[in-house]
Structures are given as structure tokens and as C-alpha cells.
Amino acid sequence: MRFTIYQESRQGGRANNEDRTTYCYSRDALLMVVADGMGGHHYGEIAAQLAVQTLADAFQREARPILTDPFRFLQKGMTNTHHAILDYTARHRLKDTPRTTCVACIIQDNVAYWAHAGDSRLYLCRDGKVLTQTKDHSRIRLLIEEGMITEAQAAFHPDRNKIYSCLGSPHPPEIEFSRKTPLDHGDILVLSTDGFWGEIPGETMATSLKDANLVQAVPLLLTEAELKGGDHCDNLSVVAVRWEDTYVDTASSAISTQTMSQNEVTSRLDEFGRNPAYKSDLSDDEIEKAIEEIRSAIDKYTPK
Amino acid sequence: MAQQANQPLPNGFTLEEYTIDRQLSLGGFSIVYLATDHAGEQVAIKEYLPNSLALRTRGEINPVISAEHLGAFRYGMKCFFEEGRALARLSHPNVIRVLNFFRANETVYMVMEYEHGRTLQEFIQKHQGHISERFIRGVFTRMLNGLREVHSNKLLHLDLKPSNIYLRSDNTPVLIDFGAARQTLATDQPILKPMYTPGFASPEHYGSRKDLGPWSDIYSVGASMYACLAGSAPQAADLRMKKDTLVPAMMRWDGQFSDRLLEIIDWCLNLNHLYRPQSVFALQKALVETVTPPRPKPAPNWIGRFVDKLRKPI
Numbered sequence: 001m002r003f004t005i006y007q008e009s010r011q012g013g014r015a016n017n018e019d020r021t022t023y024c025y026s027r028d029a030l031l032m033v034v035a036d037g038m039g040g041h042h043y044g045e046i047a048a049q050l051a052v053q054t055l056a057d058a059f060q061r062e063a064r065p066i067l068t069d070p071f072r073f074l075q076k077g078m079t080n081t082h083h084a085i086l087d088y089t090a091r092h093r094l095k096d097t098p099r100t101t102c103v104a105c106i107i108q109d110n111v112a113y114w115a116h117a118g119d120s121r122l123y124l125c126r127d128g129k130v131l132t133q134t135k136d137h138s139r140i141r142l143l144i145e146e147g148m149i150t151e152a153q154a155a156f157h158p159d160r161n162k163i164y165s166c167l168g169s170p171h172p173p174e175i176e177f178s179r180k181t182p183l184d185h186g187d188i189l190v191l192s193t194d195g196f197w198g199e200i201p202g203e204t205m206a207t208s209l210k211d212a213n214l215v216q217a218v219p220l221l222l223t224e225a226e227l228k229g230g231d232h233c234d235n236l237s238v239v240a241v242r243w244e245d246t247y248v249d250t251a252s253s254a255i256s257t258q259t260m261s262q263n264e265v266t267s268r269l270d271e272f273g274r275n276p277a278y279k280s281d282l283s284d285d286e287i288e289k290a291i292e293e294i295r296s297a298i299d300k301y302t303p304k
Numbered sequence: 305m306a307q308q309a310n311q312p313l314p315n316g317f318t319l320e321e322y323t324i325d326r327q328l329s330l331g332g333f334s335i336v337y338l339a340t341d342h343a344g345e346q347v348a349i350k351e352y353l354p355n356s357l358a359l360r361t362r363g364e365i366n367p368v369i370s371a372e373h374l375g376a377f378r379y380g381m382k383c384f385f386e387e388g389r390a391l392a393r394l395s396h397p398n399v400i401r402v403l404n405f406f407r408a409n410e411t412v413y414m415v416m417e418y419e420h421g422r423t424l425q426e427f428i429q430k431h432q433g434h435i436s437e438r439f440i441r442g443v444f445t446r447m448l449n450g451l452r453e454v455h456s457n458k459l460l461h462l463d464l465k466p467s468n469i470y471l472r473s474d475n476t477p478v479l480i481d482f483g484a485a486r487q488t489l490a491t492d493q494p495i496l497k498p499m500y501t502p503g504f505a506s507p508e509h510y511g512s513r514k515d516l517g518p519w520s521d522i523y524s525v526g527a528s529m530y531a532c533l534a535g536s537a538p539q540a541a542d543l544r545m546k547k548d549t550l551v552p553a554m555m556r557w558d559g560q561f562s563d564r565l566l567e568i569i570d571w572c573l574n575l576n577h578l579y580r581p582q583s584v585f586a587l588q589k590a591l592v593e594t595v596t597p598p599r600p601k602p603a604p605n606w607i608g609r610f611v612d613k614l615r616k617p618i
Contacts, residue, residue, distance in 0.1 A: 282378040287407060290385040294405040297392035302401070 001028060001107075002244040006214040010222055012195055012233035018044035019193050019237035022052040026063040026265045029070075029108040031055060032239045036120050036193040038099040038166065047085050047100035047168045054081040055104055060265040070106040070113040071177055078102055078117060078167060078175050085168035099168040103134060103191050107243065112189065114178040118166040121197050124181065125188040125206035132181070133202055137165035137174060161194075183243045186211075195236030199225035214240050310335065310353050310360045310367065317365075319413065320406055322349060333380070338418060347403060348418040352384040352411050366410050381412060387482045388414050390459050398450025400470070400480045416480075424477070424528070425467035432535040437561050439475075440532050444525065445591050447477040451525070452584045454479065455518050462516070464524035465504035466531055503527060503537030507575050510542045519577040522587055526572020526580070533557055533569075544575060564590075 011017040018037030023030065035051035037044025055077040059067075067073045081102065089097040101118025114122050119136035135141055140160045143149050154160060165174035188209050197205075200221055209217050218240050225236050282290075312327040312335050313319065322339040328348060329336045337349045353360065357377040358367040369377050391402040391414075404415035424443070428435065447469055454461055461468075461482060470478045506523035508515040523541070530538045530553060539550045553561075553569040568590050574580045581587040 282382055287378075287381065287412070290382075290389075291405055291407055291412070294385065294388040294392050294402075297389060298402055298404065301393060301395040302403075 001025070001030065003030065003107075003241050004214050004244065005030075005032075005239070005241045006218045007032075007237075007239040008219060008222060009237035010195075010226060010235065012226055012229055012235050013231045014233075014235055016045065017235045018048055019195070019235040020045070020048040020052045021191075021237045021239050022056050023239055023241075024056050024059045024063075024265055026059075027065040029059075029063045029066045029106060030241070031059045031063070031104065031106055032189070032191050032241060033102065033104045034120050034191040034193055034237055034239055035103075035167075036101045036118070036195075036235070036237070038101070042094065042096060043098035044100060046088065047098035050084045050088065051078075051081045051100050051102045051167060054084055063265055066108045067106060070108065071115070074104055074106065074113065074115040074177070075175060077104065078115060078173065082167045082173050089168075097168045097170065099166045101163065101166050101193070105189060105191060107183065107189075107241075110183050110243075112178070112181045112183055115175050117173045117175050118163045119161075120191070120193050122178075123188075123190045123192075123197075123202050123205055125190065125202075125209065126184060126186070128207045128210040130202040130206050131187075132178075134176070134178070136163065137176070138163045185244060187243045188214075189241050189243070191239045193235065193237045195229065195234035196222065196225050196238050198234070199228040199236075209240065209242075214242055310355055310358070311362050311364070313337065313351070313365065313409075319349065319408060322347065322415070324349070334384075339415075341415075346418045348416045350414045350416065352381060352413070354380050358411070369410070384412060384414070390454075390457070391416075391482055393457055394453055396450050396453040397476065398446055398478055399453055400478050400482075419470075419472050419478075421470055421472045421478075423467045423480075424469040424471055424532075425465070427471060428466055428532055428535060433533070435532045437565055440529060440565065441591055443469075443471070443475065443477050444529060445588060447479065448525070448584050448588045448591070450477070450479045451521060452588070455521070455584055460516060460518070461521050461524075462509070463501060463504075464521050464528065465501050465537075466528050469528065501537075502540035502542075503531075505541060506577065507541040507545055508577055510545075515577055517577070518583055519580045522572050522580050522584065523574075523577070525587065526569050529565075529569045530573060533561070538573070541575065548575070564593075 005023055007021045007023060009017060009019045009021050020035045020037070021033065023032045025031070033052045033055050035048035037046070037048035058073065058077050058080070062068075062073060081100075085098055085100070088094075101116070101120040103114065103116035103118075103120040103122050105112055105114035105122055107113075112124070114134070116122065116134045117137060119138050121134050121136065123133045124131045138160070139162050140149075140154050140157055143157075144151060144154055149157065167173050188206070190205050190209070205221065208221060218238055222236060222238060226233050229236070309330065312330065313324050315324055315326050317324040319339065321342045325338045325340060325346075327335060328338050333352070333354050335351045335353055337351065339347050339349045341347055353367060354377065357373040357380065358369045360367040388402060388405050391400065392405070395401065401417045402414060403417060406413055406415075451461065451464075459482075461479065463481060464479075468479065468481045470480045472478060504524045504527045506516075506520040508517075508520045508523075527538050533553065534556075539548070544550055550573070553566040553573075554563070557566055568587070571590075572580055572587065581590065
């Protein structure tokens with residue numbers, strides 16, 4: 001397997017980041033996950049973390065070095081997450097369950113398999129065009145499909161953020177699976193949360209990521225989305241991968257899994273916990289206060 | 305990001321009421337100086353200066369902190385305060401004492417007592433493999449007094465190792481460098497990586513760190529004792545988790561030290577934290593306890609045998 005991959009999650013204008021991303025790969029299989037913890041509900045970031053962690057853990061256990069049934073893996077992983085969230089709710093006696101959307105993709109043997117619940121999306125881009133994308137589980141998507149409203153109207157519709165499937169809600173989630181999709185050299189897969197795709201149309205992703213260095217191009221797109229999103233911009237997260245044929249000489253940042261042993265799995269997953277960026281900064285007053293406090297403790301405990 | 309070493313303050317520099325004599329050590333998080341106060345007493349001054357976030361170039365006094373790092377720099381300062389707060393509350397002969405704390409040059413400073421002596425690390429290097437059991441028991445029992453005080457204040461040291469155990473000239477040990485004595489850093493700040501030293505850090509230091517507890521410091525105590533015998537650090541815990549090649553003290557020094565001491569070292573170095581001594585007290589008790597092997601019972605005479613036989617069913 002040969003591919004270039006980049007992931008990044010930004011807080012946007014929100015008080016905290018409830019998005020989570022991860023990717024893991026073994027010698028012959030790659031997993032990518034994006035989850036968007038739902039802000040309207042408490043502990044959205046916990047639900048999202050549970051989603052990426054459950055899938056990553058399962059992948060590390062089962063990708064030896066390939067998964068026997070990728071679709072079944074995705075189904076099991078997402079269902080397990082759903083139940084893990086319900087268990088968490090019960091254990092901590094939360095009034096309402098935390099919820100998260102989730103989109104996950106497996107690539108092995110040059111074939112991509114993906115599944116999603118909610119409105120986090122996957123785009124498959126080839127030759128600068130969007131080949132296919134996931135369909136959101138939202139009311140608005142249904143309305144558009146029934147011809148009740150147009151895409152243009154949808155952008156301003158009051159219900160545009162309402163979704164009817166997610167992990168963690170009391171109703172069992174509706175998980176939608178892709179077809180088995182063979183990949184060509186240079187194909188780009190973008191998994192992202194609504195904070196990103198809401199601002200950057202799929203065509204823009206396809207054209208700007210074509211032949212570009214993902215490590216540079218994705219942060220630029222994120223910045224653009226953040227600017228468009230304005231002061232109250234939603235959290236935005238992206239995992240983007242370029243699939244690269246083994247025979248073609250590629251950029252040095254490409255990851256080759258040829259040298260990995262059969263049972264080895266590499267993961268990139270941020271540790272659980274709040275992002276430090278939303279810890280309040282220490283003000284000058286607080287510094288003075290802390291020093292004062294330490295000095296009085298020294299005086300108090302120093303034998304005279 | 306390229307890491308550059310920070311320049312220390314120049315010798316003879318006047319910092320509040322102290323005069324810098326020289327730099328004692330340079331870490332990734334701080335610089336420690338030897339200084340003299342107005343009464344002529346020697347003190348150690350620790351300057352908060354994380355390498356990755358603040359840079360003092362040659363000839364400058366104030367470090368340069370870029371705007372993007374200011375948040376992280378201030379956050380690290382919070383941790384430095386935690387270390388200060390932790391130490392200020394501890395007043396124990398086996399724990400280093402904080403004398404003063406102040407703000408200058410856009411950063412903060414912690415003044416600590418300084419005494420002549422050397423670290424256990426230096427002692428081990430000098431006496432490669434020739435450290436007596438009496439010395440080990442003596443130093444570690446008293447060092448554990450200090451560690452007990454630390455734990456009873458609901459703190460963990462988390463970076464115990466021979467170079468953080470200071471020996472005064474009369475060989476009384478003092479715990480120094482509580483820079484890692486904070487747990488929040490681990491998951492919060494990617495730039496300020498949690499600090500640990502391979503060989504002395506417990507398996508819980510790696511990974512999620514949710515299992516950290518007194519037993520983690522106890523692993524480090526065991527590793528430090530092991531280092532006293534071996535002259536070098538034992539195999540790092542993360543490597544041991546993959547393939548454990550650490551020869552148990554019981555096998556490596558069989559007959560050269562008392563079985564009890566070797567047993568204690570192996571007990572502390574259990575990879576599973578549940579199998580280690582769970583408190584410093586338990587470990588200390590084992591260290592000072594004199595073990596009397598069970599005496600064989602005197603062979604009972606025939607009446608005794610008869611009575612025993614009658615007793616058995618009850």
C-alpha cells in the first residue's frame with residue numbers, strides 16, 4: 001500500500017472542539033474515521049472520542065494484516081460505539097445521551113469501503129472531479145431528493161442542521177454503506193465534518209487537492225473554511241488521503257507499508273482530554289495571585 | 305520545529321536579591337542556577353524556560369516568546385506554579401525546600417535550598433557496582449520518608465530516578481526536581497510532552513496514564529535500587545512490555561545481597577502495577593523488617609505426638 005495522508009481538526013469559533021479524527025493502518029489495510037460530537041447535546045466530544053477510539057481499537061485487533069470483512073467491521077464498530085455511548089450515559093447517569101455523527105472508511109486491496117451515520121461526509125475525487133459522496137441523513141437531504149426544495153434554498157433552510165441518524169441517540173442509528181469502490185492511482189478521499197464541507201464545495205476540494213501536497217493544501221482549505229465560517233464558525237475536521245500506485249515514484253511524505261510486519265498497526269489518535277486551546281489563558285493578575293499564594297505557603301510552612 | 309538550547313543568564317547577574325554564580329543544569333523545561341543571596345547563603349534557583357516555547361539568545365536577558373506559543377508558555381507556567389505550590393506545602397527533611405518564588409524577566413523563578421553533595425546518579429557512577437546493601441537500605445528507607453510525605457499530600461513525583469535523589473554530605477537523601485509532579489500535563493499539551501526517563505518510568509507512564517498512582521513512583525524506586533546494583537538503568541518499561549529481557553535481581557545477584565532486598569527490588573519492578581507494593585509504607589516496612597527464617601519446630605516426644613493426633617480433628 002502506498003498513500004499520503006493528512007488529518008487536522010480545528011476548533012473554529014466555538015468554545016470547544018467536539019470533532020475527533022483518527023487514522024490507523026496495518027501493512028495491507030487503512031482505516032480513517034471522522035466523528036462530529038453534537039453540540040446541542042452534552043458531552044458531544046465524549047461520544048466522538050468513543051467513536052474514533054472504538055473503531056481504532058477494533059482495527060488494531062483485527063487488521064492482521066487485512067480485515068476479513070470490511071463492511072462487517074464498519075457495521076460492528078459503529079454499532080459498538082452506539083452501545084458504548086448508551087453504556088456511558090447509564091454509568092454516569094446523564095440526563096441525555098451524548099451523540100455523534102460518524103463517517104469511517106477502510107481501504108484494502110485497492111478497494112475502498114465506507115459507512116456513515118449523520119452528516120459527516122466522505123468525498124471521492126478523481127481527476128479533479130467529485131466521483132461520489134455520501135448522502136447526509138438529514139431532513140433537508142430528503143426534501144431535496146423529493147424535489148420539494150432546491151439546493152440553493154437548502155443552504156438557508158431552518159432545518160438544514162437537523163439529522164435523523166447518529167450514534168448515541170435512543171433510536172438505533174441508520175448506518176449507510178457504500179459500494180465496494182476500486183481506487184485508481186491519484187484518487188483522493190476526503191472525510192470531513194459539516195464545519196468543513198459546509199463552507200468548501202466538493203468541486204473546490206477536488207480541484208484544489210488534485211496533484212497538490214496534502215500536507216500544505218488541506219490546511220489552506222481549512223483556513224479558507226474558517227474564514228468563510230466567520231466568528232461563529234463550527235468545528236472543522238478533515239482526514240484526506242491520496243491513494244498512490246506502488247509503481248509510481250512519489251513524494252517523500254508518502255507512507256509505505258511494505259516494511260511493516262503482519263501484525264503491526266500504526267495509529268494516529270490524539271489522547272482523550274480537552275484540547276488545551278480552550279483552557280483560559282493565565283492573565284497577569286492570575287500570575288501575581290499564584291506567586292502570592294506560593295509565597296504565603298512558603299512562609300506558613302517554613303519553620304522560623 | 306528546530307530546538308535550540310536556551311542561553312543561561314550570565315554569571316554574576318543580579319536577579320532580585322540574588323547573584324548568579326553559575327549554571328547547575330539545563331533541562332528541556334528549565335535552567336537551574338547556583339546563586340548567593342544577600343546573606344551570603346548559597347541557593348539553587350530554577351528558571352522556567354521551556355525550550356520549545358521560549359528562546360533566550362546570547363546576550364539577551366528576556367526570552368523571546370512568539371505570539372503563537374504564548375498560550376502554551378503561560379499554560380506551562382501554570383504547571384511550574386503547581387510544582388511551587390506542591391513543594392511549598394511540603395516541609396520535610398527528605399524533600400527539597402522552596403525558599404522563595406518570584407517573577408522577573410518575563411518568566412518566573414523558584415528559589416530552593418542548596419547544600420553541598422551529589423546526586424545518587426553521580427554516586428552510582430563513582431562506585432560502579434560496589435554499593436553496599438547497608439547504604440542502599442539506609443538511603444532508600446530515608447528517601448521513602450520523603451516520598452511518603454509527598455504522597456500524603458496527594459502528589460506523585462512521577463520522575464523519580466537516581467539523578468533526582470540528592471545526597472547531602474552526610475548521605476541523607478533529598479528528593480529534588482518535582483517538575484513532573486503534575487498529571488494534567490500528560491493529555492493536555494502536545495508541545496509540553498509529559499516527562500519521564502526511560503528505565504525509571506513505570507509502564508503506566510507510557511500509554512494512557514490513567515493507572516498512575518503511588519505504585520508508579522514505587523516502580524521508579526525499584527528501578528533506582530536496581531540501578532544501584534547494576535550501575536546502569538534497567539531496561540525501559542515500554543520495551544519490557546514488548547519483550548522483557550530484564551534479569552530479575554533475585555537471579556542476577558543471587559548470594560551477593562540478601563534475598564530479602566533482591567526480592568523487594570523485583571517486587572517493585574513488577575510490570576503489573578497491582579503486583580507491586582501498593583503504598584510507600586508497605587515498601588518501607590519490607591525494607592526495615594528483619595526477616596527471621598521460621599525456626600524448625602522441636603521434634604515432639606511421643607506424648608506430644610499423641611496429643612497432637614487427638615487435637616487434629618478439631
